[in-house]
Amino acid sequence: MTAICPQGHTSGDDEYCDTCGDRIAGAAASSAPTSSSSSPAPTLCPVCQEVLADRYCEVCGHDSLAAVVPAAPAAGPVSWEAVVSADRAYFEKVIADGGPDAAAMLFPPYCPERSFPLSGQQxxxxxxxxxxxxxxxxxxxxxxxxxxVSHLHAVLLGQDDGTWVLVDPGSANGTQLNGRPLHENVPEPVRDGDRIHVGAWTLITIRGSA
Structure with a gap:
């Protein structure tokens, strides 16, 4: 059986012309190969990244239909300060307890607050x-x-975790933390809002902020 190509050549091949190679009209075009469908990707748990076989993760128990709550950001370093003021109530207690110089002590008529940043190792x-x-x-x-107040009355020591401890190295009149006397050279942790009393009237309030 012979066929005629678009150029008018006679061809013994009914698909492509023997002379010019043109496709013979009416020849079936070869179908493009189809890619085999790939299996769907497994669903992972959004919390632990393990493969989910069901609604609830078998590893961490997370409900895959529940919203994932993002983890809270890590707390940044905390800044600390010591606020110094005069405490009349403490002064009156010191005077009431007596002492060799109690009668000569006077409460300061003006003592503005002062703030000292806590930084470094001590x-x-x-x-x-x-x-x-x-x-x-x-x-x-x-x-x-x-x-x-002694020349070296107490020391605040910075800790590796960003907190502070208070130490009385052996002051003449002692140190109180939240109304409790400190033992000599025994460190006590201090927290935001703690009150340190030293001397005749001095109140040191610890303040910490994120």
């Missing part, structure tokens, strides 16, 4: 001494000076 509380060459970070010898 913050010393006391009174500056020229002879000793010491200037504590929280100097309670500035006007009005508290006569009951």
């Amino acid at each position: 913050v010393r509380i006391g009174r500056a001494s020229r002879s000793r060459g010491t200037v504590p970070e929280i100097d309670l010898g500035a006007a009005p000076p508290d006569p009951g």
Whole structure:
């Protein structure tokens, strides 16, 4: 059987012309190969990334139909400060308890609040001494000076986790934390809002903020 190509050539092949190679009219076009359908990707648990076989994850128990609550961001470093003020109620208690200098002590008529940032490895509380060459970070010898404060009265020590502890290294008149006397050289953790009393009237309030 012969066929005629679009160019008019006679061809013994009824699909392509023997002379010019053109496709013979009416020849069936070869079908393009079809790709085999791939299996669907497995569904993963949005929490632990394990393959889900059912609604509830067999590993972590998460309900795949429930919304995923994003984890709260890690808390940043906390900034700390010590706010120094005069506490009349504490002063009156000191006077009532007596002592060799109680009668001569007067509560300061004006003592504005002062704020000291807590940073580094230690913050010393006391009174500056020229002879000793010491200037504590929280100097309670500035006007009005508290006569009951030792030159090195107490120390706040920074911890690796960003918190602070309070130590009394052996002050003459002692240190109180939230109304409780500290034992010498025994560190006590301090928290936001804690109240430290030293000397005759000094109140140091610890403040921490994120």
